[in-house]
Amino acid sequence: KNQVEQSPQSLIILEGKNCTLQCNYTVSPFSNLRWYKQDTGRGPVSLTIMTFSENTKSNGRYTATLDADTKQSSLHITASQLSDSASYICVVSHSGGGADGLTFGKGTHLIIQP
Amino acid sequence: GAGVSQSPSNKVTEKGKDVELRCDPISGHTALYWYRQSLGQGLEFLIYFQGNSAPDKSGLPSDRFSAERTGGSVSTLTIQRTQQEDSAVYLCASSLVEGWMNTEAFFGQGTRLTVV
Numbered sequence: 001k002n003q004v005e006q007s008p009q010s011l012i013i014l015e016g017k018n019c020t021l022q023c024n025y026t027v028s029p030f031s032n033l034r035w036y037k038q039d040t041g042r043g044p045v046s047l048t049i050m051t052f053s054e055n056t057k058s059n060g061r062y063t064a065t066l067d068a069d070t071k072q073s074s075l076h077i078t079a080s081q082l083s084d085s086a087s088y089i090c091v092v093s094h095s096g097g098g099a100d101g102l103t104f105g106k107g108t109h110l111i112i113q114p
Numbered sequence: 115g116a117g118v119s120q121s122p123s124n125k126v127t128e129k130g131k132d133v134e135l136r137c138d139p140i141s142g143h144t145a146l147y148w149y150r151q152s153l154g155q156g157l158e159f160l161i162y163f164q165g166n167s168a169p170d171k172s173g174l175p176s177d178r179f180s181a182e183r184t185g186g187s188v189s190t191l192t193i194q195r196t197q198q199e200d201s202a203v204y205l206c207a208s209s210l211v212e213g214w215m216n217t218e219a220f221f222g223q224g225t226r227l228t229v230v
Contacts, residue, residue: 004156041223041224042223042224043118043205043207043220043221043222043223043224044157044205044221045221046218046219049218089156089157091157102159104156104157104158105156106154106155106156107156
């Protein structure tokens with residue numbers, strides 16, 4: 001069964017600190033992995049997409065890594081800001097494609113405190 | 115429009131009533147998806163449209179749920195005889211082409227449905 005597990009479920013850190021969110025998956029055959037940011041009361045917004053051949057990709061203060069061998073991804077946030085408070089969702093697609101070719105994690109709820 | 119628009123943003127309804135949720139996708143996006151997000155749960159796929167046809171309805175949880183899309187644009191998700199377990203945020207997304215492999219899907223802000 002295709003599964004995406006995210007950890008931690010929730011995280012509270014002080015403004016300016018770094019943090020790392022984890023995503024482990026068992027989706028097969030793997031196509032790509034996306035990290036989404038979902039602000040409270042808003043829809044998810046894509047941060048980055050990782051394909052099989054990519055190990056690291058950065059988007060500003062966000063850096064995603066992918067280890068296709070261990071089926072793990074991480075999202076590292078540097079010098080956190082209050083606006084980073086949100087849910088971060090890991091989404092893995094399998095190469096069967098289609099709308100149901102996606103497996104969503106339950107997300108990590110991140111709170112940045114001043 | 116500039117983004118995916120959903121209405122209403124919030125809906126409170128009595129158990130047993132019917133509700134209609136609307137999604138207005140990004141202009142030109144042929145693919146449209148409906149998802150449901152319950153409290154503390156991940157996104158649950160409901161239905162997918164390519165143009166006006168729905169090749170995948172596998173996620174609809176019961177026959178009380180139906181959806182249509184007209185003119186390759188606006189979509190309506192209808193829930194009949196609502197139950198309390200239908201309470202959730204209903205998210206709509208659209209993408210330029212079919213499938214998530216090669217393109218990004220853009221989400222609306224969601225409709226928060228509360229059945230009392």
